[in-house]
Amino acid sequence: MRAIQMVDLKTQYQKIKTEIDTAVIDVLESSAFINGKPVQQFAENLSEYLDVKHVIPCANGTDALQIAMMALGLQPGDEVITPSFTYIATTEVVALLRLKPVFVEVDAKTFCMGSESLRKAITPKTKAIVPVHLYGQAANMEAIMEIANEHNLAVIEDNAQAIGSDYIFKDGTKKKTGTIGTIGTTSFFPSKNLGGYGDGGAIFTNDDALAAQMKMVANHGQSKRYYHDVVGCNSRLDTVQAAILNIKLRELDNYIAARRKAADYYDAAFANNPKITTPYRAPYTNHVFHQYTLVLEGVNRDGLNEYLALKQIPSMIYYPVPGHKQKMFDSFNLPDVELATTDWLTERVISLPIHTELDEEQLSYITSSVLEYINQ
Numbered sequence: 001m002r003a004i005q006m007v008d009l010k011t012q013y014q015k016i017k018t019e020i021d022t023a024v025i026d027v028l029e030s031s032a033f034i035n036g037k038p039v040q041q042f043a044e045n046l047s048e049y050l051d052v053k054h055v056i057p058c059a060n061g062t063d064a065l066q067i068a069m070m071a072l073g074l075q076p077g078d079e080v081i082t083p084s085f086t087y088i089a090t091t092e093v094v095a096l097l098r099l100k101p102v103f104v105e106v107d108a109k110t111f112c113m114g115s116e117s118l119r120k121a122i123t124p125k126t127k128a129i130v131p132v133h134l135y136g137q138a139a140n141m142e143a144i145m146e147i148a149n150e151h152n153l154a155v156i157e158d159n160a161q162a163i164g165s166d167y168i169f170k171d172g173t174k175k176k177t178g179t180i181g182t183i184g185t186t187s188f189f190p191s192k193n194l195g196g197y198g199d200g201g202a203i204f205t206n207d208d209a210l211a212a213q214m215k216m217v218a219n220h221g222q223s224k225r226y227y228h229d230v231v232g233c234n235s236r237l238d239t240v241q242a243a244i245l246n247i248k249l250r251e252l253d254n255y256i257a258a259r260r261k262a263a264d265y266y267d268a269a270f271a272n273n274p275k276i277t278t279p280y281r282a283p284y285t286n287h288v289f290h291q292y293t294l295v296l297e298g299v300n301r302d303g304l305n306e307y308l309a310l311k312q313i314p315s316m317i318y319y320p321v322p323g324h325k326q327k328m329f330d331s332f333n334l335p336d337v338e339l340a341t342t343d344w345l346t347e348r349v350i351s352l353p354i355h356t357e358l359d360e361e362q363l364s365y366i367t368s369s370v371l372e373y374i375n376q
């Protein structure tokens, strides 16, 4: 059996090696390392794939969130509502810009921002909402957009974990996640569903004025060369990464199908076990399984993690400390929040290996090892 990894990037690379190597060498030969042709081509290819008007490539998914918030003109003290149960980048950027993070509860089934807790968190100072499509499943965007529109709030979808996922509205309309809110952001960190071979990110919008503003912010606030209208940053996608991503974007739907197949295998193996809740699949979207995350009841979760490690099976806790309990916010004097579902989930979630290269032998070994521990 091949060694089991959380993400097997090497086997995946070997399948597209010839194309990738050629594309990378082409960039080296061209020496156009910054803003070479593949960058613009990638922006066009991704905008076509997502069916969104503007794609602005940038250096990583954290920058993408920062640029989005800067371009919206948010001011220190403005409140930005985000889930606490997410990767830290989402809220870190809010704090970095001296905006006020307002943590809300997630839905226990989808792990994403709950619309009721969102509604309750809105104050006259609220300016933006950042739903996160966690683990590859969309938040309930239809409900969130309804609330946002009622209160005239900007919505930034953190789509770093769900690129390629479809969202289906009640009237049957389909949109890609990340193209529903005011702005969408993503990351091309190597382990993401569409990952480069280094850092990368992108921002999406259908709004022409915002797109122009975000391009300017990402490029030192420059409106034309050496004329800087606003304070910006320097955030670009490397040409080498764009060349790689152009090839990997063509594979994205196959990658999603492979992840969903592995998830189906896990679901079947763990079905009807009273101690295991397998990932809920919301009817309004297709889960793209960036992570395959179980909720355990009456199981020593950390014991399972150690048991699996002894059997050479990696597993991860995403994430061991929720945002509202991170030290980094101590100096912000945020009001105490009670997030019972977030705390409950934080104690009980465990993510199993999921990627595009898992075979049945590996899946069978993983699932039988998990069940051995749980049913002992």
Ligand SMILES: *Cc1c(COP(=O)(O)O)cnc(C)c1O
Binding pocket: 060, 061, 062, 063, 086, 087, 089, 090, 132, 158, 160, 161, 186, 187, 188, 189, 199, 200, 201
């Ligand atoms: C990965 C990730 C980010 C940040 O992406 P980087 O490219 O690592 O900066 C932001 N939000 C979420 C939910 C992520 O998973």
